[in-house]
Amino acid sequence: MTVIKKNEVTYDAIVIGSGISGGYAAMELCTKGYKTLILERGRMVKRGEYPTANKDTWEFPNQNLLSQEEIEKHYSKQNGLSLWVYQDTKHWINKEDEYPYDEDKPFDWIRGYHVGGRSLMWGRHCYRWSDIDFGANAKEGIAIDWPIRYKDIEPWYDYVETFVGVSGQKEGLKQVPNGRFLPPFPLNCAEQHFSNQVATLPVAEKTVTICLFSVVSEIVYDKATGKAFGVKIIDAETREATKFFLRIVLNSRSEEFPNGLGNSNGELGHNLMDHHYGMGVSASVKGFEDAYYKGRKPLGFYIPRFTNIDEKTKRKEYFRGFGYQGTINRGQNHPEGVMGEELKQHIFKPDPYMLYMTCFGEILPYHENKTFLNFDKKDKNGMPIITFDAKLRENENGTTQGCGVKCGVEMLAAAGCEDIQSYNDLTSPGACIHEMGTARVGHNSKASVLNKWNQMHDVPNVFVTDGSFMTSLGTKPPSITYITLTARAVDYVHKQM
Amino acid sequence: MPHFFDQEGHTILKATIDKILPKTESPSATEVGVYKIIDTMVGTVYKPS
Numbered sequence: 001m002t003v004i005k006k007n008e009v010t011y012d013a014i015v016i017g018s019g020i021s022g023g024y025a026a027m028e029l030c031t032k033g034y035k036t037l038i039l040e041r042g043r044m045v046k047r048g049e050y051p052t053a054n055k056d057t058w059e060f061p062n063q064n065l066l067s068q069e070e071i072e073k074h075y076s077k078q079n080g081l082s083l084w085v086y087q088d089t090k091h092w093i094n095k096e097d098e099y100p101y102d103e104d105k106p107f108d109w110i111r112g113y114h115v116g117g118r119s120l121m122w123g124r125h126c127y128r129w130s131d132i133d134f135g136a137n138a139k140e141g142i143a144i145d146w147p148i149r150y151k152d153i154e155p156w157y158d159y160v161e162t163f164v165g166v167s168g169q170k171e172g173l174k175q176v177p178n179g180r181f182l183p184p185f186p187l188n189c190a191e192q193h194f195s196n197q198v199a200t201l202p203v204a205e206k207t208v209t210i211c212l213f214s215v216v217s218e219i220v221y222d223k224a225t226g227k228a229f230g231v232k233i234i235d236a237e238t239r240e241a242t243k244f245f246l247r248i249v250l251n252s253r254s255e256e257f258p259n260g261l262g263n264s265n266g267e268l269g270h271n272l273m274d275h276h277y278g279m280g281v282s283a284s285v286k287g288f289e290d291a292y293y294k295g296r297k298p299l300g301f302y303i304p305r306f307t308n309i310d311e312k313t314k315r316k317e318y319f320r321g322f323g324y325q326g327t328i329n330r331g332q333n334h335p336e337g338v339m340g341e342e343l344k345q346h347i348f349k350p351d352p353y354m355l356y357m358t359c360f361g362e363i364l365p366y367h368e369n370k371t372f373l374n375f376d377k378k379d380k381n382g383m384p385i386i387t388f389d390a391k392l393r394e395n396e397n398g399t400t401q402g403c404g405v406k407c408g409v410e411m412l413a414a415a416g417c418e419d420i421q422s423y424n425d426l427t428s429p430g431a432c433i434h435e436m437g438t439a440r441v442g443h444n445s446k447a448s449v450l451n452k453w454n455q456m457h458d459v460p461n462v463f464v465t466d467g468s469f470m471t472s473l474g475t476k477p478p479s480i481t482y483i484t485l486t487a488r489a490v491d492y493v494h495k496q497m
Numbered sequence: 498m499p500h501f502f503d504q505e506g507h508t509i510l511k512a513t514i515d516k517i518l519p520k521t522e523s524p525s526a527t528e529v530g531v532y533k534i535i536d537t538m539v540g541t542v543y544k545p546s
Contacts, residue, residue, distance in 0.1 A: 061537075062537060062538055062541065062542050063534070063538070065538075065542050066542075067541055067542045067543075068542065068543055068544045069544065339516060339517050340516065340517070340518075340519055341519065341521055343517065343518065344518060344519075344521055344523065
């Protein structure tokens with residue numbers, strides 16, 4: 001991998017952003033022999049350079065907590081759930097005072113600017129979308145229809161899962177098509193370690209060029225050819241502007257052009273979605289007291305969506321549904337109201353097994369939920385400030401929400417769990433770090449930004465393959481679907497050349 | 498260096514934590530330095546309010 005200083009050079013392809021989609025795009029382009037440039041606005045992170053990954057809680061100051069003062073100064077929005085920002089993660093999360101954004105309605109935008117992006121932080125659950133997901137918009141008359149169905153991308157799921165290494169058990173569910181699985185982790189369905197540093201960038205390494213601290217300010221459009229012919233960047237360290245020239249752009253930052261490139265129908269920036277993250281259940285699980293576990297499993301269990309998948313499970317109160325991710329483990333045993341020698345006797349024995357599961361609810365694609373650039377306000381690089389204006393609406397607030405908790409409680413009670421607790425909080429969009437939409441794929445240029453190959457209707461040599469292409473949200477963690485459509489888009493580009 | 502509790506505060510703190518976790522055949526809370534963690538947490542993590 002060549003790390004270059006900025007120069008005016010021509011490339012076959014330019015990938016904007018080195019996150020999970022950008023890394024995969026660069027690998028595919030390099031493998032097919034294209035001279036590829038990655039523009040990354042943040043710093044370099046090399047494979048293995050993860051300063052805190054192998055440390056235990058007690059190796060950090062203050063039991064891994066940040067001071068309240070530090071959180072207020074740098075992370076107050078992103079730590080809205082008190083869940084993400086700790087001593088062992090803060091170097092992957094932007095300081096808000098350095099990278100500001102605005103909210104017309106509360107939005108927890110959790111992200112870091114560095115090579116690999118959030119592929120260093122993701123939850124690693126990988127489940128295929130099914131036609132229950134792809135067909136939902138058309139069936140229910142919501143937003144616009146997806147221009148693809150499962151059969152269009154099934155071979156591409158096979159292709160990327162084989163590279164990534166996804167472990168799991170073939171359950172044969174119609175809402176979760178079977179994947180190309182490695183053997184499952186004992187008891188649970190889980191996914192092996194995958195980040196851009198470990199996987200895609202080493203494959204691209206021999207031929208890819210990466211340019212750091214490069215904030216893309218503009219994709220330069222050529223009126224004569226109707227194509228993009230370059231990318232303008234601003235150096236985040238020197239504030240100097242440079243141009244790169246190209247033949248194809250794989251754009252992973254489409255929301256940077258809300259009134260500009262690719263936005264002739266005004267759809268860019270609209271239909272912003274994220275999973276509703278405010279519901280969960282916990283309980284104690286009896287039995288297995290004489291057994292223990294060792295090591296750290298990468299993941300716990302997953303319960304896929306089970307409502308509105310067919311006539312039998314149809315709910316009249318709401319559209320779509322929710323899935324759950326959870327873990328069962330034994331914690332510290334310190335019962336309330338006990339002191340002295342008796343407390344010590346408890347402490348030396350492990351706690352009963354505790355189950356925790358979080359609900360991931362589907363938020364519908366609403367045109368009114370949007371993000372846009374405020375050109376009247378600029379950041380330190382002179383870039384317009386991004387503003388979020390999105391909220392949970394009727395389908396999420398009224399019905400889906402309560403049902404996610406109620407179903408969870410019923411399941412745990414039926415499974416014989418005790419001490420069942422639940423929570424049902426209204427969280428802001430963004431909090432689940434699954435923000436999607438804003439440059440959706442569709443059948444035609446009237447209501448979508450991209451065609452079924454992730455290619456911009458307006459500018460045919462610009463492709464968008466990050467989560468912004470999503471036309472609806474689904475309930476599953478999205479990364480595997482992003483990289484599947486990325487690999488498919490690169491193959492399409494290759495066949496057009 | 499204490500971050501929050503003064504000398505008298507530390508005396509009360511140590512007496513309190515040893516009531517909760519006294520010395521038995523295993524060490525007491527004070528012997529393993531729990532008071533240092535509490536002093537640092539209160540003094541550097543939390544705000545005065």
